[in-house]
Each structure stands twice: as structure tokens, then as C-alpha cells.
Amino acid sequence: MTVKKLYELAKTVRSKNAGVDRITFDIIFREKENYELVKRGEILNKEKIAALYGIEESRITDFVEFDPAFAIKFTIQRNQPSGSFGDGDIFGSQQYAPLLDLEVTVD
Amino acid sequence: MRNKEALRIICPNGHLGFACTKEESFYIGAETKPDYYCCDSGSDDIGPVPLGSDTCVSPRNWQIHDLELMLLAARKQGVPMIIGSSADTGTNSGVDSYIEIIRDLALKHRLKPFKMAYFYSEVEKSYVARKMDSNIPIEGLDGRSNLTREELDSTSRIVAVAGVHPFIKALEAGADVIIGGRSSDAAVFAAPALFHGFSEDLSYYLGKVLECASFCAEPYGAKESVIGTITDQDVKVTAMHPGQYCTIASVAGHAMYERSNPYFEAFAGGTLDMRHCKYEQFNEKTTRITGSKFVPIEGKTKVKLEGAGFVGERYVGIVGVRDPYTIKNIDKVISWAENEAKSYFKNQDFQLHYHVYGKNAVMGDLEPVKVIKSHELGIVVEALAKTKEMAKEAAIMGSRQIFYARLPEVKGTAGTAAFLFDEVLPVSPAYQWTLNHTIEVDDAMELFDLHEIVVG
Numbered sequence: 001m002t003v004k005k006l007y008e009l010a011k012t013v014r015s016k017n018a019g020v021d022r023i024t025f026d027i028i029f030r031e032k033e034n035y036e037l038v039k040r041g042e043i044l045n046k047e048k049i050a051a052l053y054g055i056e057e058s059r060i061t062d063f064v065e066f067d068p069a070f071a072i073k074f075t076i077q078r079n080q081p082s083g084s085f086g087d088g089d090i091f092g093s094q095q096y097a098p099l100l101d102l103e104v105t106v107d
Numbered sequence: 108m109r110n111k112e113a114l115r116i117i118c119p120n121g122h123l124g125f126a127c128t129k130e131e132s133f134y135i136g137a138e139t140k141p142d143y144y145c146c147d148s149g150s151d152d153i154g155p156v157p158l159g160s161d162t163c164v165s166p167r168n169w170q171i172h173d174l175e176l177m178l179l180a181a182r183k184q185g186v187p188m189i190i191g192s193s194a195d196t197g198t199n200s201g202v203d204s205y206i207e208i209i210r211d212l213a214l215k216h217r218l219k220p221f222k223m224a225y226f227y228s229e230v231e232k233s234y235v236a237r238k239m240d241s242n243i244p245i246e247g248l249d250g251r252s253n254l255t256r257e258e259l260d261s262t263s264r265i266v267a268v269a270g271v272h273p274f275i276k277a278l279e280a281g282a283d284v285i286i287g288g289r290s291s292d293a294a295v296f297a298a299p300a301l302f303h304g305f306s307e308d309l310s311y312y313l314g315k316v317l318e319c320a321s322f323c324a325e326p327y328g329a330k331e332s333v334i335g336t337i338t339d340q341d342v343k344v345t346a347m348h349p350g351q352y353c354t355i356a357s358v359a360g361h362a363m364y365e366r367s368n369p370y371f372e373a374f375a376g377g378t379l380d381m382r383h384c385k386y387e388q389f390n391e392k393t394t395r396i397t398g399s400k401f402v403p404i405e406g407k408t409k410v411k412l413e414g415a416g417f418v419g420e421r422y423v424g425i426v427g428v429r430d431p432y433t434i435k436n437i438d439k440v441i442s443w444a445e446n447e448a449k450s451y452f453k454n455q456d457f458q459l460h461y462h463v464y465g466k467n468a469v470m471g472d473l474e475p476v477k478v479i480k481s482h483e484l485g486i487v488v489e490a491l492a493k494t495k496e497m498a499k500e501a502a503i504m505g506s507r508q509i510f511y512a513r514l515p516e517v518k519g520t521a522g523t524a525a526f527l528f529d530e531v532l533p534v535s536p537a538y539q540w541t542l543n544h545t546i547e548v549d550d551a552m553e554l555f556d557l558h559e560i561v562v563g
Binding site: 011012016017018019020021022024026028030052053054055061062064066068069070071073075076077079080081082083084085086087088089090091094095097098 | 151152153154155156248249250251355356359360362363364365366367368369370384386413418419421458460462468469470471472473474475476489491537538539540543
């Protein structure tokens with residue numbers, strides 16, 4: 001059994017504001033095989049995302065497997081709108097890091 | 108108006124002026140003589156401060172650089188140039204600043220007279236209040252409730268996000284240059300396509316794919332030009348940079364960028380449905396897209412409103428910690444400092460936020476790593492209060508008390524913190540996004556004030 005990290009399989013892992021109240025996450029694969037592997041293995045679903053980020057599932061507003069781009073996408077509701085007093089990531093662009101080390105069983 | 112089988116639009120930059128347009132790919136694109144030069148210049152990514160305080164986050168010289176490239180190329184060819192969301196926020200002062208830049212450039216280059224149209228997007232609070240008084244709901248977006256009077260009262264400035272309507276009106280009036288207030292990024296590109304009689308289904312997709320310039324191409328490289336071509340059958344998008352390509356993956360991937368859902372995008376007047384988009388590699392640098400669908404809204408048009416409200420004045424202090432025992436007990440140290448501040452300021456209204464770099468400053472509550480692994484911490488102490496004086500005092504108090512924190516076993520008794528400066532720094536006041544809502548209107552032009560002038 002070989003285990004790989006998500007960052008070894010994905011082409012792009014990113015986060016970014018989707019409007020002022022939400023942050024959206026994209027995991028995009030170059031190869032269909034890797035996309036299918038992660039999709040079939042249910043490496044990411046609402047439950048696992050909520051556990052990883054320590055949030056209620058209800059804060060995950062969207063979870064989409066987007067076949068045309070070999071991409072998995074989900075969106076988290078912010079507690080406060082972007083740029084409110086105390087916000088440490090106005091663009092929401094550094095929230096993806098915990099995804100990089102997710103483990104995927106390759107065979 | 109219908110006089111073309113295909114319409115070609117160049118987009119040189121995803122946010123004009125925020126970082127300079129790259130010239131090589133722009134000139135390669137301009138050589139092909141596109142029918143329109145279009146660019147969006149705004150974003151709500153930059154937080155609520157610029158809108159609330161009516162300031163601009165892009166250096167004026169960069170805006171001039173980007174506008175000059177487009178204006179000279181468009182005027183040389185005699186084709187229109189369209190700018191949306193002028194000067195980052197699309198406020199009235201942003202529109203006025205771009206009008207001034209265009210006038211100066213026309214003078215500098217002795218351009219022949221041309222028609223310029225511009226429109227304002229700011230909305231008076233009293234207008235929104237009147238609508239609320241007439242029981243017209245100001246509907247919340249992205250999980251927000253309908254707007255309350257308190258939220259409206261706490262708002263400093265509101266802009267409406269224009270759809271294609273003011274741009275089309277300006278084109279109908281024969282504008283050579285259009286300077287827009289706040290608008291949907293995609294509207295800047297969809298409007299000329301609709302004006303030339305192409306379908307809503309494809310025109311809105313054209314706008315969607317062009318709005319961020321080379322972000323729809325790969326390899327990654329921002330601020331490079333792309334050209335979109337619309338016909339009755341399809342949209343094609345082509346990278347202009349010699350090393351970039353619009354691939355199925357990059358174009359489909361871009362459909363998801365900065366939005367919650369890759370299949371739908373809302374505009375004033377309807378929604379673009381991308382569920383049945385088909386992507387094909389047309390040639391090495393071009394991807395062809397078909398199958399997008401625009402679904403017009405049933406009933407009245409809804410226009411998005413963005414608003415930001417003043418929260419308080421801010422100062423920050425910057426403090427470092429290297430002592431391992433202090434790092435281990437950093438939460439206690441911060442509680443100490445906060446309590447010192449609270450007992451000093453008593454009932455006065457202030458807030459402190461400790462951004463602890465090396466712990467969880469970037470992710471806050473979303474940070475899954477709970478153990479500090481850093482040998483040093485950087486702490487930015489953000490202080491908020493009604494007045495500058497008090498914010499400054501709170502920032503000093505919140506920072507300096509880290510230095511004086513009382514920990515039972517600390518070895519260093521000459522200060523438990525390192526100061527980067529022995530002062531605190533003024534920063535922009537704090538604002539909050541108070542409006543992310545929609546308002547229904549009888550006429551899509553109701554919120555946008557269109558003007559026409561001759562320049563040169």
C-alpha cells in the first residue's frame with residue numbers, strides 16, 4: 001500500500017475569497033487518474049473538511065466535484081467578513097495549507 | 108447593432124492598476140487589432156477600508172501606465188476602450204480620478220477629440236432607507252439576513268454593482284471611451300458583445316472568462332493579455348504571452364476562481380449557468396467554449412450593493428518573543444497584557460487583537476496546528492478605539508505589557524519581549540463590510556448616473 005500526500009498529486013491547491021463573506025478552496029489535478037483517486041477515496045467531503053478545520057459542517061456552504069477541470073472545490077463561511085478588525089488574511093489566500101498533507105492511498 | 112461575424116476583445120489585466128500590465132503580451136495582442144480594449148479595475152478582495160474611507164490602494168502611476176497603454180492603442184485603431192470599477196472600488200471619486208487621467212493623457216499625446224462616457228455607482232443611504240421604508244427588502248447575499256436599519260446607519264459608503272446596462276447605453280451613445288463606476292467584472296466584456304447582437308448565453312460567458320486576463324491561461328503568470336472571440340456558435344479565448352496557453356484545464360479551472368460554485372454566476376438581470384459548458388482545445392493557445400446558458404431573472408432586476416462602515420481608529424504595535432518559556436506560555440502572557448489594558452481603561456470602549464505569528468496569526472480559529480513549533484514569535488498588536496489618541500494608547504498598553512508580563516518561572520527579568528520599534532504605528536481606520544446585499548429596481552439604470560463628454 002502506497003500513501004501519497006495531496007500536494008504530490010494535485011497541480012493546484014489554493015484558497016481565495018469568494019465575495020466578502022466566504023473563502024473558497026480549489027484542489028485541481030493535472031491527471032484524471034489522480035482526480036478520480038482522490039474523488040473515489042473520499043479524501044475530502046464535508047465531514048472531513050469540518051474535522052480538519054475544526055468547524056461545524058454547516059459552515060461549509062458548497063462542496064463540488066467539478067469534472068471538467070478535474071477539480072474539487074469547497075467553500076467555507078467566514079465568521080466575520082473579510083478585513084474586519086482582527087482578520088489575519090484579508091484575501092483568504094493562505095487558508096489551504098492544512099490540505100497539502102492529506103494522505104491518499106494510491107494502490 | 109450587428110456588423111460582425113466575430114467580435115474580438117482584449118483584456119490586458121485582471122485588476123487595472125493594482126499591479127502593472129505586462130507590455131509584451133499587450134503589444135502582441137494589440138498587433139492583432141482587437142475590436143475592443145476592455146479592463147476591470149476593481150475588487151472587493153482588498154477589504155472594506157478603501158470603499159469605506161473612499162481611498163485607492165493602487166499607485167496612481169500604475170493606473171496611468173495601464174490606462175495609457177489601452178488608450179493609445181484604442182485611439183490609434185479607432186476602437187472603443189471600456190473600464191469598469193474605476194480605481195479599485197468604483198466610487199465617484201475613483202471615476203473622477205480616471206476621467207482626469209484620460210484627459211491628461213489625451214492632452215499629453217495630442218489625441219484627436221473623442222467621446223467619453225462615464226457613470227457613477229454610488230448610492231445614497233437615504234435612497235436605501237426610502238426603499239426600506241416602502242417595505243422593499245434589501246436581501247442579504249451569502250448567508251446574510253436582510254439589511255437592518257442599524258446596519259444601514261453604520262454604513263459609511265455604498266456602491267451598486269452595475270451589470271451590462273450602463274455600458275450598453277454608453278455604446279449606444281457612441282462612446283469611444285467608457286469609464287465605469289463599480290460594476291460586475293464580466294459586464295465590461297459582456298456589454299460590447301451584447302451591443303453587437305451576440306447571444307446572452309455566450310456574451311456573459313465571454314465576460315466571465317476574460318475578467319481576470321491571464322488567470323485563465325497556464326502556466327501561472329498574472330497581468331498578461333488574453334483575447335476573447337465571440338461568434339454565434341462559441342467563445343474562444345487565446346493567451347497572448349508567448350509562453351502561455353489557454354488550455355481546457357486552465358479555462359475550466361478559471362470558472363471556479365473566486366466563487367463559491369463553479370456552475371453559476373449572478374449578474375444584475377440574471378444568472379449564467381455553466382453546468383453544460385463544453386471545453387475543447389481549438390489550437391495550441393486557444394480553448395473553445397460552448398454550452399453556457401444565461402437565465403434572465405423572473406420579475407424585477409436585482410442589483411448588488413456593497414457597503415462599508417467605519418468601526419474605529421487603529422494603531423498597531425510589533426513585538427517579538429524569543430524566550431522559550433514565554434513562548435510556551437504565550438496565551439497567559441497575552442491575557443496578562445489584555446487584563447492590564449482592561450483595568451487601566453476601565454469602562455472605555457476599546458479592543459485589542461493579538462496576531463501571533465508563529466502560532467496562528469494567519470488562520471486564527473481555522474488553524475489545525477495547535478502546538479507552537481517556532482523558536483520565536485512575532486506579535487502584531489492591533490488596537491481599536493473611537494479616537495486615534497485612545498487607539499494609540501491602547502496599542503502601547505497592549506504591546507508594552509507583553510514586556511512586563513508576570514510569569515512565575517521566567518528567567519529573563521529585564522523584559523519578556525523584544526520591541527521592533529519603541530513606538531506604535533498608525534494604520535488605516537477599521538471598517539466592516541456592512542452591505543453584501545441586493546436591491547430590486549424598476550429600471551436597471553436607476554442606480555447609475557450616465558454622462559457624456561468630448562475629450563480633446
